[in-house]
Amino acid sequence: MTVKHQRSLGGYGMYFREVQLEDKELFEHYLAGRYHDLITYNFTSLFLWRAWDPYGWTIIEDALCIKSDYLGYDTIMVPCSPDDGKILKATEALIAWYKERQVPFIMSEVSEAMLDFYAHYWPGRFQAEAYEPGFNYIYRREDLANLKGRRYDAKRNHINSFIKNYP
Numbered sequence: 001m002t003v004k005h006q007r008s009l010g011g012y013g014m015y016f017r018e019v020q021l022e023d024k025e026l027f028e029h030y031l032a033g034r035y036h037d038l039i040t041y042n043f044t045s046l047f048l049w050r051a052w053d054p055y056g057w058t059i060i061e062d063a064l065c066i067k068s069d070y071l072g073y074d075t076i077m078v079p080c081s082p083d084d085g086k087i088l089k090a091t092e093a094l095i096a097w098y099k100e101r102q103v104p105f106i107m108s109e110v111s112e113a114m115l116d117f118y119a120h121y122w123p124g125r126f127q128a129e130a131y132e133p134g135f136n137y138i139y140r141r142e143d144l145a146n147l148k149g150r151r152y153d154a155k156r157n158h159i160n161s162f163i164k165n166y167p
Helices: 021-031 043-048 084-101 112-121 141-146 150-165
Strands: 056-060 063-068
Touching: 021 043, 021 063, 056 084, 063 084, 084 112
Parallel strands: none
Antiparallel strands: 056 063
């Protein structure tokens, strides 16, 4: 796949491209090879939130690597590949790259399953810490379908405003 747009989001010889609509097929190829139980590991989420969280991507060791610079935090997501060995090789390359830049290696959006994955292959190598401001929220399906109560006033107002402005 040819990439027409390229902007260094990292420097030091590793280039992370901005997430663009034409990247969808490539992302789906890499993301389809393994189950990810976090919404961030989804092209649509990455594309829609790219202005709020400037994601960048590159391929390392045949694994899709996604970088975030949200609020100035330089973090990397777990490399995406169906092959455990490729994930580990990509992670090693990223660790070396962060070390070369003298920047702390911080992984974000790491699920329990991926914590277990790394603990299996590299026991004790990483320390997991919760970042509560980044926690996702979960709604009950019935609550969102009905939007009953004061808790959902703002959501109902947004919907009504949308319907009024875009009949």
